[in-house]
Structure formats: structure tokens, C-alpha cells
Amino acid sequence: MAFARGGEALADGAGTPNENAAVARLRAINWDFPDAKTGYLTHSLHPYPAKFIPQIPNALIQELSSVGDTIADIFCGSGTTLVEALQLKRHAIGIDANPLATLISQAKTTALDEANFTALSAHQNACRRLVQSIDPHIGDLFHDGRPFQSSAWRPARQICEFWFEPHVVEELAELRQLTDAMPVEAAKRLCQAALSAIIVAVSKQDSDTRYVRRDKAVAPADTLRRYLSQLDAAAVAVRELTDLVEDRFSCQVFNLDVLDAPDTEAFDLVVTSPPYPNAYSYHLYHRTRLAWLGHDPDQFKRVEIGSHRKYSATGRNRATAETFQREFKQIFHWLRGRLRPRGHVCLVIGDSTLKGKRIDNASLVAAAGAAAGFRETARIDRAIAPTRKAFNPRIGKIKTEKLLILRKA
Ligand SMILES: C[S@@+](CC[C@H](N)C(=O)[O-])C[C@H]1O[C@@H](n2cnc3c(N)ncnc32)[C@H](O)[C@@H]1O
Numbered sequence: 292m293a294f295a296r297g298g299e300a301l302a303d304g305a306g307t308p309n310e311n312a313a314v315a316r317l318r319a320i321n322w323d324f325p326d327a328k329t330g331y332l333t334h335s336l337h338p339y340p341a342k343f344i345p346q347i348p349n350a351l352i353q354e355l356s357s358v359g360d361t362i363a364d365i366f367c368g369s370g371t372t373l374v375e376a377l378q379l380k381r382h383a384i385g386i387d388a389n390p391l392a393t394l395i396s397q398a399k400t401t402a403l404d405e406a407n408f409t410a411l412s413a414h415q416n417a418c419r420r421l422v423q424s425i426d427p428h429i430g431d432l433f434h435d436g437r438p439f440q441s442s443a444w445r446p447a448r449q450i451c452e453f454w455f456e457p458h459v460v461e462e463l464a465e466l467r468q469l470t471d472a473m474p475v476e477a478a479k480r481l482c483q484a485a486l487s488a489i490i491v492a493v494s495k496q497d498s499d500t501r502y503v504r505r506d507k508a509v510a511p512a513d514t515l516r517r518y519l520s521q522l523d524a525a526a527v528a529v530r531e532l533t534d535l536v537e538d539r540f541s542c543q544v545f546n547l548d549v550l551d552a553p554d555t556e557a558f559d560l561v562v563t564s565p566p567y568p569n570a571y572s573y574h575l576y577h578r579t580r581l582a583w584l585g586h587d588p589d590q591f592k593r594v595e596i597g598s599h600r601k602y603s604a605t606g607r608n609r610a611t612a613e614t615f616q617r618e619f620k621q622i623f624h625w626l627r628g629r630l631r632p633r634g635h636v637c638l639v640i641g642d643s644t645l646k647g648k649r650i651d652n653a654s655l656v657a658a659a660g661a662a663a664g665f666r667e668t669a670r671i672d673r674a675i676a677p678t679r680k681a682f683n684p685r686i687g688k689i690k691t692e693k694l695l696i697l698r699k700a
Contacts (some may be wrong), residue, residue: 306668306698310633313354314669314696320350322673322694332374332535333399333528337488339369339392340500340571341564343639344676347694348372348562352379355635355696360559363629365549365622370396372562373542378535383542384555388594390586391487391577393546398484398525400542402533407478411526414473414482415519421465422515439511443468446582453504454494454579462514463490463583481529485522487580493517494579502575548594550618552625559631564639566597567652568615574598602645612645616655623663627699634699636665641675641692653693665697 306314324346329335334345348371352362358380364372367385373396376383385396403411425439438457443464445451451460463486470482493514495504547553566573574581574592581588592600596618601610626636643650657667671694 310668310698317350317354317696318669318671322347322671331531332378333525333532334371334374336399336525336528337369337395337484338491338499339395340573340576342369343371343564345371345375347639348375349379351562351635351637351696352376352381352560355637356381356560361556363555363558363561364563365561365626366563366565367396367544368392368564370399370544373400373544374532377532377540377542380537380540382540384558385542385544386547386549386553386555387544388546388548389573389577389591390546391580391584392573393544394480394487394584395484396544398481398529400532400544401477401480401529402536402538403477403481403529407475408526408530410473410475411478411481414469414478415522415526417469418466418515418519418522421469422512422519425462425512425515439465441465441468450579450582454496456495456509458511459493459509459514462512463493466515466518467583481525482522483584485525486518487584488521489514489517490580490583496579500571500576502572502578549625550594550596550621552621555629557629557631559634561626561630561634561636563637565619565656566595567640568597568610568612568643568645568650569599569602570597570641570643572599575600602643612643612650612655615652616659619656619659620662623660623665626665627663630699632699635668636660636697636699638695638697639673639692640695653695657695657697660697664700666700667695668698669696670694671696 324344327344327346329344329346352375356362361382361384362372362376363384363386365386367373367387369392370385373383373385377400383400385393387393387396439461441461441464444467445460445464455463466486470479470486473479473482491499493509495506497503497505543555545553545555574588574595578588592598597615604610630636638656640652640656642652653670657670660667672691673694675690675692
């Protein structure tokens, strides 16, 4: 016999009555959340492939943790879990190897003080003046008979010429310079995230999950206008977050490879949607955004788990289902040392198709967890939103994903 928090007696490995009741309540939820509103607080600040809807972490955090606990998302992406943890009065820890993910997560979870709001509003006014000065409708598109030109830094010429119209490059360079000049960090990060948010739309990249070129009609000044409206919405969202979140709850975000066993504080619950084989290639989708933010996409590419590149490689370098399971064994081994006793790990994960064969990733992950002493307490199917796109078109035939809940024994 062992005793859990609250003094309830339990057989080794079994759930306490409270834990069993929480799992029963979780099983009763309709995890498809068909009519849920997903864009509240800062959740719509930036698009992110395979971002999960906030209702998923919200329900898990409420059932499996208490006020004041620390919630970790070890593949935090755009920070959905972190925002929900804060609004539910928990501390949050986020880890992601993608520098864009950590920028977005920080921007979405940082309440601004008055100095930051003042700097933000001055920046918005400076951008408004810039829009007016080059707006074709106001008639001053060409200064001194020359197109608008910025003297500011921009990414390498091949990237600019291949992916952007020349006038878009000038406007992005000018905006980047204005955001970089901001005197306070939190507002600066918010502006950088807002700028990154519009980059795919004003580039020739087909979409957020297709790295192929197609022409789009982006008129002069469109980039500036888009940025301004993105930023106006971000300012409203962050004001809402600031009014809601108490500053006694902290959020720490780390730009690290989870396979390097990051030395974070301990946590009480993990809620995450991990990358899985062949589904997404974040280093590719985010290449143009990372270039404008001044990051090296290749550094992230080398450590990205599950990327299409690793699973479609030829010869001995090709990753397999075993590669993925080995990585998760390593992750669970690390988690054992960070997660409190009897803490839960919740993962939302779909299947993959590898060499034409369907791979049950939830089973691979559950077995990796079992090897490190994590016991499965629930596996629940949920429908994948029909609008969600993946790199591999064959993945489109897979209509459900699983919510897997494990508990540290
Ligand atoms: C499915 S996404 C998470 C999306 C997130 N739930 C959200 O709502 O935005 C998976 C994340 O895993 C990250 N990732 C991939 N390999 C990683 C690694 N080795 N270490 C840390 N993060 C990694 C990717 O950058 C991506 O952001």
C-alpha cells in the first residue's frame, strides 16, 4: 500500500479515488469541442501549424492540477497550454526547439506594464504615420519620384528575391527596424511576433503548411497595413491578458531541444501535443519567418523531432518508428526526474503513415512511457478538425487523433 496526496490509500500503480473520478470526468467530455470559441485572450496572435484548441489543455489542467501548481508543455509551440495555465492560476513552463515558437509563446504570455503599453502605442503611431506617407490612395507612394526604399537590414538576397515582391521587402525591412528600436523588451517581442504573423501572407509562400512558391497580389503599403491591423488586435488581446493574469503566476519559456534533458524547475503536470513522424516540418514552414527574425533555421532543423525531412531521407539516415520511440524513451526518462510523484503526462497525438504503413504513435509513446515507469490511465479518440492541413497529403485520410494520459507510478 502507498499513500497519495490527501492521505488516500491505494494499491501500487492504481489510481486514488480522486484520480479515478477525475479520469472518469475527462472521459465524459466531448473532446471534439465542436462549437468552441478558440480565439480569446492572446490565442490568435500568430498562426501555428497543429496548434491545439485551448479547450483541450484547459480541461486537463482543471482536472489534473490545483491552483498554484506548475504546468509544463515540453513542445509548447505557440504557447496554448501556457496561456491556459496562467488564466487558471497556475505557473507555466514551456520548452520548444523552434525559436519562433518561443518568441510567440513569450509574446502570448507576457502581461505588459505601463512603460511597455506606452512604448507600444508610440510604435503603433509611428507605423500609422509610415502607412500614410506611402499609401497610394493618399497619392504619395513615390517620394521624389522614387519608390519607397528602406535602408534597414533584410535577410540574404536569394531569400528576398525568391519569396517576396521588392516593395514588400522594403516595407518589411522598415517595420523590422522600427520594432528593433523599441526601448522595452516585452512590447518589442509582441511587435516582433505581430510582424512574423503577417510574413507568410505577404510572401510568395503558398501557405503556413506548404513551402512552395506562388504569386500573390500584394500591393504597395499592404504589408504595412496588415502589420498595423495585426498589431492593433495584438494590443487589445494583450491588454485582456494583462487584466486577467495575476503577476504572482510566472511563465518561463525555454528555446531548447527537449532531447538535451533541459534543467528546468520541477513541475506537477505535463500537457503537450508532440511532433510525430512525417506529419509536419516546422523548420521548413517557418523558414522565411525565421530569416526575417534573424535566426538560423538550420540549427532547429538538425534537432526537430518527427520532421518530414528525417522520415523521407534515403538510405541509413532515414528515421523510422523505432527512432521516434527511442526519442520518447529518452524524454520519459528525463520527465521522471522533473515531474512530481503521481503527476500526469497528457499527450494529444495522431497516427503517421510511413512507407505506406499506418503507425500507431500513441501506442509507441505509451510503451516508451511504460519503460520509464509511466502507467497509462486513459486513451481517448478525438476528431481532427477537417480544416487542419499537414505536410504529407496522405495524413489527410487520418481523421482522428488520440488523447493519451499517463501517470508517473
Ligand atoms: C504540434 S507542435 C505543438 C503545438 C502547440 N501545442 C500549440 O498549441 O501551438 C509540436 C512542437 O514540437 C516542437 N519540437 C520539435 N522537435 C523538438 C525538440 N527536439 N525539442 C523541443 N521541441 C521540439 C516543434 O517546434 C513544434 O513547435
